[in-house]
Amino acid sequence: xxxxxxxxxxxxxxxxxxxxxxxxxxxxxxxxxxxxxxxxxxxxxxxxxxxxxxxxxxxxxxxxxxxxxxxxxxxxxxxxxxxxxxxxxxxxxxxxxxxxxxxxxxxxxxxxxxxxxxxxxxxxxxxxxxxxxxxxxxxxxxxxxxxxxxxxxxxxxxxxxxxxxxxxxxxxxxxxxxxxxxxxxxxxxxxxxxxxxxxxxxxxxxxxxxxxxxxxxxxxxxxxxxxxxxxxxxxxxxxxxxxxxxxxxxxxxxxxxxxxxxxxxxxxxxxxxxxxxxxxxxxxxxxxxxxxxxxxxxxxxxxxxxxxxxxxxxxxxxxxxxxxxxxxxxxxxxxxxxxxxxxxxxxxxxxxxxxxxxxxxxxxxxxxxxxxxxxxxxxxxxxxxxxxxxxxxxxxxxxxx
Numbered sequence: 475x476x477x478x479x480x481x482x483x484x485x486x487x488x489x490x491x492x493x494x495x496x497x498x499x500x501x502x503x504x505x506x507x508x509x510x511x512x513x514x515x516x517x518x519x520x521x522x523x524x525x526x527x528x529x530x531x532x533x534x535x536x537x538x539x540x541x542x543x544x545x546x547x548x549x550x551x552x553x554x555x556x557x558x559x560x561x562x563x564x565x566x567x568x569x570x571x572x573x574x575x576x577x578x579x580x581x582x583x584x585x586x587x588x589x590x591x592x593x594x595x596x597x598x599x600x601x602x603x604x605x606x607x608x609x610x611x612x613x614x615x616x617x618x619x620x621x622x623x624x625x626x627x628x629x630x631x632x633x634x635x636x637x638x639x640x641x642x643x644x645x646x647x648x649x650x651x652x653x654x655x656x657x658x659x660x661x662x663x664x665x666x667x668x669x670x671x672x673x674x675x676x677x678x679x680x681x682x683x684x685x686x687x688x689x690x691x692x693x694x695x696x697x698x699x700x701x702x703x704x705x706x707x708x709x710x711x712x713x714x715x716x717x718x719x720x721x722x723x724x725x726x727x728x729x730x731x732x733x734x735x736x737x738x739x740x741x742x743x744x745x746x747x748x749x750x751x752x753x754x755x756x757x758x759x760x761x762x763x764x765x766x767x768x769x770x771x772x773x774x775x776x777x778x779x780x781x782x783x784x785x786x787x788x789x790x791x792x793x794x795x796x797x798x799x800x801x802x803x804x805x806x807x808x809x810x811x812x813x814x815x816x817x818x819x820x821x822x823x824x825x826x827x828x829x830x831x832x833x834x835x836x837x838x839x840x841x842x843x844x845x846x847x848x849x850x851x852x853x854x855x856x857x858x859x860x861x862x863x864x865x866x867x868x869x870x871x872x873x874x875x
Contacts, residue, residue, distance in 0.1 A: 476664055478663050521654070538638035540636070543608050544608070545676070546605045546644075550575065554646075564641045567637065571639075595622045608674070642661075687826065689740060692705050694731075707724070708726055711842070731837055732837045751852070756850045757818070760812055761813035764842050766839070767795035779832070790811065795808070
């Protein structure tokens, strides 16, 4: 494992237990936004004017880590009157470390009265700021670092705790300008394990979700009200439109009741349709499915597979509705399965990837969202040109000696 959290907010769903598997603290609402986005069509909005405790969280990593490497792009609408949290990081015992922005726009890492360290670089108001943070906790070689728009602006070795970081809260918990609003997009967290994504998430990395565009093979699945064509039209809604059992329509969800063919294959958007070029680097893909139980009796096994572009070696498995019983309206007892991350996939960007959701045991199950999360890094013509010029200069200079 190397990537332990990716958040795009492209499903445009607010609330706890939402499509990307986000679980928030009681009473805290996730607001999605379409006004200021870094990638795709949606971002997360946190406004002190909206909430008594304006945070998204706690958002748990898929595994805790003693060395977290993070990308947290933020759009700041105004600077605060005093120090204000942008994010805080928990270790199971509480918010262990906070990332703050000062009235001067400087960034600082803070552990309450224990220690804090400020940066030399300021955020830009009214623009996206690409912030990368490393939190390595150790009694002997701790390192906390902030990189702002590609430049290291501070680091410290003051933290001697050995408790793993296991989650993140985004936003500010109080104070500052009441009208101050912060937007987040393309948030990512890596750890050091594995052979991929074991350093900082690329500061220029972009995340989006490829949505269904047509049926491929529907097997014995139907739309929510019984239609046997255009099932994809019930799986591309952002946010998902799942309703309580007995209220389904042909555009709210799809259903498998019984039959010999329990696999549903759906074509999703091409990579090129969301702006990925053949010279860009696709870092990984990850399938997402939103599922529920029609009835609460017996466990109903499910499978999730990327059939093509890329072809997945083995299916991921889950239990429909996480065995929570008959589903209600979204968010209710609908749940998300995130498939295995497939790093450096072999794909043709003009092809439609095919996703498969299946039933391995039981029947009477519903699905109301299907998509393929993709992270990529755009090719930088400016960076390529700069490297070429540096190389040319070095070559020319060598001729003088």
